[in-house]
Amino acid sequence: MKTALNDPLLTVARVATWVVQVMLLIAQVALGVAIAAVVIAALGYLPDNATVSGIDHLQPAALWAAALAMALVLAALGMATQFVVRLRQIIDTVGEGDPFVADNARRLTRMAWLIVIGQVLTIIAGAIGTWIEATDGAAEFDLEFSISLSGFILALILFILARVFRKGAEMRAELEGTV
Numbered sequence: 141m142k143t144a145l146n147d148p149l150l151t152v153a154r155v156a157t158w159v160v161q162v163m164l165l166i167a168q169v170a171l172g173v174a175i176a177a178v179v180i181a182a183l184g185y186l187p188d189n190a191t192v193s194g195i196d197h198l199q200p201a202a203l204w205a206a207a208l209a210m211a212l213v214l215a216a217l218g219m220a221t222q223f224v225v226r227l228r229q230i231i232d233t234v235g236e237g238d239p240f241v242a243d244n245a246r247r248l249t250r251m252a253w254l255i256v257i258g259q260v261l262t263i264i265a266g267a268i269g270t271w272i273e274a275t276d277g278a279a280e281f282d283l284e285f286s287i288s289l290s291g292f293i294l295a296l297i298l299f300i301l302a303r304v305f306r307k308g309a310e311m312r313a314e315l316e317g318t319v
Contacts, residue, residue: 157228202276209268240308252298
């Protein structure tokens with residue numbers, strides 16, 4: 141039942157996932173460079189005339205904590221990339237005319253777990269940022285922190301959709317077995 145559909149919505153979705161994936165890659169590279177700068181500063185290897193904007197007033201313990209928080213955000217960005225890849229794979233199966241397959245149920249489940257883990261990582265990173273601000277007196281250290289219930293709701297929806305797709309795949313297999 142593989143038929144390629146020429147659907148403009150699917151084309152837009154494919155392009156959008158590629159654009160988002162490129163943006164995530166750029167963000168990951170930039171954050172990786174920033175982590176390296178923070179680690180170099182924490183180790184005390186910055187020349188006296190060099191500064192890292194926004195963190196040059198932090199103590200070494202706070203710098204290490206900042207590097208950890210940034211690494212957690214980097215991991216969350218990696219998970220977001222994996223989420224987008226799985227989404228594009230699902231979009232491709234829709235374009236082929238065969239979305240109710242067991243692979244899509246597994247993809248949706250993985251996407252839900254990626255959301256849950258990403259939310260937990262950002263909560264931990266935010267808590268580290270709050271600790272840095274509280275203990276180092278770093279009023280200039282700006283790390284926005286908020287708990288997003290929408291991420292957890294999205295994960296719940298994805299878990300439910302995974303069950304729907306799993307059941308759809310089972311029903312399709314039963315139907316094909318009776319024909």
